[in-house]
Amino acid sequence: MTGFHLKNNRWYSDGVPLSKVAEKVGTPCYVYSLPAFEARWKEIDQAYKSIPHLVAYSIKTNDNLSVIKTLAKLGSGADVVSGGELFKARKAGVPANKIIFAGVAKTDDEIAYALKEGIRFFNVESIPEIVAINGVAGKLRKIAPIAIRFNPNVDALTHHYISTGKKENKFGVFLGDLDKVMETVRRCQSVHWTGVHAHIGSQMTQTASVGKSARVVEQIVMKLRREGFPIHTVNLGGGYGIDYQGEKPPKPSQYASLVLPVIKRLNATLLLEPGRYISGNSGALLTKVVYVKQSGKKTFYIVDAGMGDLIRPALYEAYHRIAPVEGSQKPAQTVDVVGPICESTDFFAKNRKLPLVNRGDLLVVLSAGAYGSVMGSTYNSRPLAPEVVTRGNRFAIARQRQTREDLVRLEKFVL
Ligand SMILES: Cc1ncc(COP(=O)(O)O)c(C=O)c1O
Structure with a gap:
């Protein structure tokens, strides 16, 4: 067992x-239990098998090297939020092009490290961060791949300490700033904007918020495409809840039933950053x-x-x-x-x-x-x-x- x-x-x-x-x-x-980690990662991976996708395990939840390596062997990517987590992910064998780097306070040093490693992209959390990444990439003569994390103002209906997608939270870019973001990216020659990211909170025990967030993201992607940005990746973060005391959290397939139609309509690649559900x-x-x-x-x-x-x-x-x-x-x-x-x-x-x-x-x-x-x-x-x-x-x-x-x-x- x-x-x-x-x-x-x-x-x-x-x-x-x-x-x-x-x-x-x-x-x-x-x-x-390593087999338990594997089983839960596979459950999520299976739920999205009908579309191009990457399950990037959120290593902030458990960064034990043997755990990360076990998941990397299955094909997992890694969601990292610091230079230290990036180091651990690479050490455990996660290919750089499966690593996404989130976090509201990336330093120039961390940005340079990630660019040299060749990560898949940065999940950018603010306009000043776009400018900083552009500066570091320019100096290194690189083009930085970025996804912008938008704050969809959707309530994850979870504990307020782990809710991240409402407009009063520090995470992501305020939706009303979309025009300013476009203007900033157009001025920044060393960033390439290809993704939109939203993560609204952790330990969710119902699917509705995820569906809502996916639909907000769909609207953003369509607008950006109309404006000429080649957005081909949608990252819907993590947040899938688990049973701590008798909660009946949805199965990954139940979230997928709301997300798949959106991603198919957009003909995009889906990224997910589940942590707690796996670990x-x-x-x-x-x-x-x-x-x-x-x-x-x-x-x-x-x-x-x-x-x-x-x-x-x-x-x-x-x-x-x-x-x-x-x-x-x-x-x-x-x-x-x-x-x-x-x-x-x-x-x-x-x-x-x-x-x-x-x-x-x-x-x-x-x-x-x-x-x-x-x-x-x-x-x-x-x-x-x-x-x-x-x-x-x-x-x-x-x-x-x-x-x-x-x-x-x-x-x-x-x-
Ligand atoms: C951006 C981001 N992605 C993924 C996660 C992982 O969330 P969870 O462990 O709820 O799946 C978090 C956790 O806070 C996060 O902030």
Whole structure:
């Protein structure tokens, strides 16, 4: 069986019992099912097989090199948002012409790096950025391929912290500035404008917003073509939601049924930048109960993972399913699951019914493959957790646990 599942009261990743990983690698520890990553990438790829398209995995969600390489082998591209992510994508074997570079604050240095690598195009987020890219490309005697990210002013109907497509968000170019953008691009001799991009938000659980955004993009592309711009690529970003707590998110094929007619009418190539859909439920965080603490009427399961390992609950009050790695049939009690960090926001669950546990028992925090380890920090001087990958009955450490020595490696005593 692929991915995370419960069998005979034991949690597994693929054919590997999570207790075995903890025994060998220790906790806290991230575990990723590579076959689960592959299955979800293929699901999206299949949904669009009737048109020219590229699924460019959004590596901001999980930039483990083994994960990126696994997807690159299937033919995946990469959506990157920094020079560091571009470096990782190239190192993991993603061909430069399958890499798209987004982000609102690309520096001249990053732009030059991407141009030298020969990426497919920049997703440009503002008029000053067009001018900057033109300047850097001119100096390098290159023509920079660009897509412009427009803000379609469509509500993704998701948490306001991860909604990006409304006019008050910092992302993309305001639609009312379309004429100014055309005028700027016409003046810029070192950019070639061939794509339109829109990404309206993350963790969407309905299809309507995607359909709306596609139709806004269609109007923009038609106008641009009338104005003489050879737009042949439409990038509809990512945002496909997943099941964290019983949501019933649409299947990729359901989004495709709204998107395909638009792209066919435009006779364009479709680009997609899914992240969470591929990585979210393909990873989990393993942790150990350090203490069970009774405080008046409250019970705390204090675990050895914290917000430095998985910040989503602290950042967006995100919900993650939690289960004992073994023994989920025990009687339940209402508890808070909290970490070791000196912040009240350092929690994984509040007032959650969980089976009784003892000091030393293992818990698995599910759906932690996206926006998990990538947001890790060493706050409270706690080394970063290792990352383990599984396939069939095998598992391997893909990223070592940081050591205490690693924590001070870049420092020296000065002045
Ligand atoms: C431009 C862009 N593309 C793709 C993604 C990936 O989104 P998701 O993980 O929801 O698929 C993001 C995430 O915020 C993004 O900003």
